[in-house]
Amino acid sequence: EDKVVQSPLSLVVHEGDTVTLNCSYEVTNFRSLLWYKQEKKAPTFLFMLTSSGIEKKSGRLSSILDKKELSSILNITATQTGDSAIYLCAVWREASDGLTFGKGTHLIIQP
Amino acid sequence: KAGVTQTPRYLIKTRGQQVTLSCSPISGHRSVSWYQQTPGQGLQFLFEYFSETQRNKGNFPGRFSGRQFSNSRSEMNVSTLELGDSALYLCASSVTVNTEAFFGQGTRLTVV
Numbered sequence: 292e293d294k295v296v297q298s299p300l301s302l303v304v305h306e307g308d309t310v311t312l313n314c315s316y317e318v319t320n321f322r323s324l325l326w327y328k329q330e331k332k333a334p335t336f337l338f339m340l341t342s343s344g345i346e347k348k349s350g351r352l353s354s355i356l357d358k359k360e361l362s363s364i365l366n367i368t369a370t371q372t373g374d375s376a377i378y379l380c381a382v383w384r385e386a387s388d389g390l391t392f393g394k395g396t397h398l399i400i401q402p
Numbered sequence: 403k404a405g406v407t408q409t410p411r412y413l414i415k416t417r418g419q420q421v422t423l424s425c426s427p428i429s430g431h432r433s434v435s436w437y438q439q440t441p442g443q444g445l446q447f448l449f450e451y452f453s454e455t456q457r458n459k460g461n462f463p464g465r466f467s468g469r470q471f472s473n474s475r476s477e478m479n480v481s482t483l484e485l486g487d488s489a490l491y492l493c494a495s496s497v498t499v500n501t502e503a504f505f506g507q508g509t510r511l512t513v514v
Contacts, residue, residue: 332510
């Protein structure tokens with residue numbers, strides 16, 4: 292059965308710290324991995340990583356895909372209270388059967 | 403550029419009733435997929451549409467159905483509502499299948 296596992300499930304850090312969130316996947320016919328930030332309702336798109344784009348960066352956020360280890364990390368540097376959210380990892384397979392999501396990492400940034 | 407629009411935002415229904423949720427994708431996006439989010443199960447895939455065709459369906463009973471119109475807008479319908487159908491229903495749109503997917507604000511359905 293396809294699965295996406297995120298760790299840790301929750302994380303509390305202080306403002307200014309750097310955090311690393313993990314996502315591992317076991318899926319057939321992997322195509323791409325996506326990261327989302329969910330604060331209240333809509334998951335907000337962060338990155339999509341594929342074989343041709345295994346590293347992405349936007350401001351303080353960056354992500355790397357390790358196809359050999361079947362995993363990805365999301366790094367957030369110089370964290371701010373506004374980074375507090377649930378971070379979701381999801382995988383597209385070649386077959387069009389929707390995104391398979393992990394359970395998410397609940398990140399809390401304390402002032 | 404307008405984002406993904408879902409209506410209504412909130413809905414309260416009684417067991418046994420049916421409900422229709424609507425999703426308008428980002429202009430130019432032809433793929434729409436639906437997800438159910440609950441605290442226990444997380445985000446689960448319901449179905450995906452591309453060019454008015456259902457490409458795949460998740461592991462949900464036949465009470466859950468949907469369709470896509472020629473303008474790419476999509477609707478999902480749940481018949482004979484059960485208490486367990488209470489959830490946040492999210493719609494995502496993408497240019498085509500397996501590309502960057504952008505979510506709407508969701509419809510919070512409560513079944514009483």
